[in-house]
Amino acid sequence: MQMSIMSSDPICWDNFNQEHLIILIIGIVSSLWIYWLFFIPFRWNNHLSDMKYSQMTRLFANNLKRDSINRLRKVRSPATAEMPPPFPNGWYGILESSRLRDGEATFLSCLGEHLVVYRTHTHEVYILDAYCPHLGANLGIGGRVVGDCIECPFHKWSFRGSDGVCTNIPYSTSVPKGSKLKKWISQEVNGYIFIWYHSEPTELPWELSSSMEGLQESFVYQGQNQFFINCHIQEIPENGADLAHFDAIHKKNFIADFLVTKNIFAEHFGHHQWTARWFPRFGKSKHLAEVNLTHALVIFGKYNCFRMDISGKQIGPSFVCLKVSSTLFGNFQVFQSITPIGPFLQKVVHRFYAPRYFGPLIKIFIFGESLMFQRDINVWNNKMFRRNPILAKEDASIKKFRMWFSQFYTSNSKPFTETTTVSW
Numbered sequence: 001m002q003m004s005i006m007s008s009d010p011i012c013w014d015n016f017n018q019e020h021l022i023i024l025i026i027g028i029v030s031s032l033w034i035y036w037l038f039f040i041p042f043r044w045n046n047h048l049s050d051m052k053y054s055q056m057t058r059l060f061a062n063n064l065k066r067d068s069i070n071r072l073r074k075v076r077s078p079a080t081a082e083m084p085p086p087f088p089n090g091w092y093g094i095l096e097s098s099r100l101r102d103g104e105a106t107f108l109s110c111l112g113e114h115l116v117v118y119r120t121h122t123h124e125v126y127i128l129d130a131y132c133p134h135l136g137a138n139l140g141i142g143g144r145v146v147g148d149c150i151e152c153p154f155h156k157w158s159f160r161g162s163d164g165v166c167t168n169i170p171y172s173t174s175v176p177k178g179s180k181l182k183k184w185i186s187q188e189v190n191g192y193i194f195i196w197y198h199s200e201p202t203e204l205p206w207e208l209s210s211s212m213e214g215l216q217e218s219f220v221y222q223g224q225n226q227f228f229i230n231c232h233i234q235e236i237p238e239n240g241a242d243l244a245h246f247d248a249i250h251k252k253n254f255i256a257d258f259l260v261t262k263n264i265f266a267e268h269f270g271h272h273q274w275t276a277r278w279f280p281r282f283g284k285s286k287h288l289a290e291v292n293l294t295h296a297l298v299i300f301g302k303y304n305c306f307r308m309d310i311s312g313k314q315i316g317p318s319f320v321c322l323k324v325s326s327t328l329f330g331n332f333q334v335f336q337s338i339t340p341i342g343p344f345l346q347k348v349v350h351r352f353y354a355p356r357y358f359g360p361l362i363k364i365f366i367f368g369e370s371l372m373f374q375r376d377i378n379v380w381n382n383k384m385f386r387r388n389p390i391l392a393k394e395d396a397s398i399k400k401f402r403m404w405f406s407q408f409y410t411s412n413s414k415p416f417t418e419t420t421t422v423s424w
Contacts, residue, residue: 083385087233102122104119219355288314
């Protein structure tokens with residue numbers, strides 16, 4: 001009897017451990033899953049190596065040098081005679097605030113310029129030309145932040161962020177006349193560092209913060225997507241005024257992109273329905289334009305579900321604030337920034353903000369929006385720009401958009417012939 005009890009005890013103890021171990025593992029996995037859903041931002045990033053130009057060049061999508069050659073060919077093609085200048089005037093969101101900590105400096109190449117962006121230990125952000133006037137060292141690579149200055153990594157020359165003037169040469173008792181870097185006007189708003197770019201040096205910037213849509217207090221950063229696109233910058237915001245393209249490109253259910261029987265699925269299960277309106281502002285707000293969208297998912301051809309009202313504000317040539325409202329889901333905001341890395345290379349970032357509880361749903365929305373945006377990218381990467389397109393009467397908003405967008409060019413805007421250098 002005693003031997004029977006002794007032999008059975010270990011078996012009961014092992015079963016007890018195994019059951020609780022399984023429960024513990026399930027609990028840990030479930031907790032991590034819930035934490036990811038509600039607290040971890042969702043990121044969808046496409047890199048330069050992901051760019052595709054056509055069915056033929058997909059074989060070489062990972063070859064960055066070939067991609068650069070493609071961009072160079074496009075810039076030099078006869079079609080560039082129809083192109084507007086590659087870098088319109090206005091504010092550009094060139095860096096996310098979270099990517100620049102106190103005391104850090106970074107190098108950026110965009111808008112045909114080479115820049116050092118740095119943040120002081122008192123949280124101020126400054127932007128200067130990147131190359132030292134002494135012997136040409138790059139202050140954005142190895143440069144050190146000292147007070148409100150950036151110190152050159154080569155010979156320790158210091159340049160003040162407020163005006164770009166050289167304030168100190170450690171081995172010299174004097175500073176040569178004219179030792180300074182160009183200082184760029186900048187602002188930090190809604191999680192972005194913006195730079196003011198204008199071909200007329202005396203042109204004063206419009207007030208950025210008053211143009212932006214402020215974030216609601218309950219909203220938190222929920223994630224983003226990022227794309228590189230091979231086109232002229234003007235073609236991306238023009239999509240908002242191209243009202244006919246919504247049905248042509250974005251009617252098909254985004255889930256159908258993953259199915260073999262795409263057309264059957266899109267036709268019989270559900271499709272997206274859009275109504276759109278675009279219009280410019282005037283007077284002191286002439287740098288603004290608005291687009292209003294209404295979306296619904298039509299299931300089985302007769303049931304309208306997931307209705308969303310989208311109000312978009314285009315701020316200058318490169319930034320868009322979107323407010324999305326849904327009686328089913330609630331409200332959230334999306335910020336789109338376009339940064340011209342080169343004449344024919346645009347970096348586009350969408351950042352999503354919503355209440356914390358919205359985490360699981362916003363991940364689905366980011367996923368779907370990324371797929372929808374890639375449909376536009378497939379067109380942009382393979383099209384040419386028409387300065388004088390043949391338009392139907394229903395395309396009137398495209399003509400209005402181009403008239404509105406023309407304000408961001410001047411006679412001194414840098415032409416393509418001065419921006420054809422491509423490096424790899």
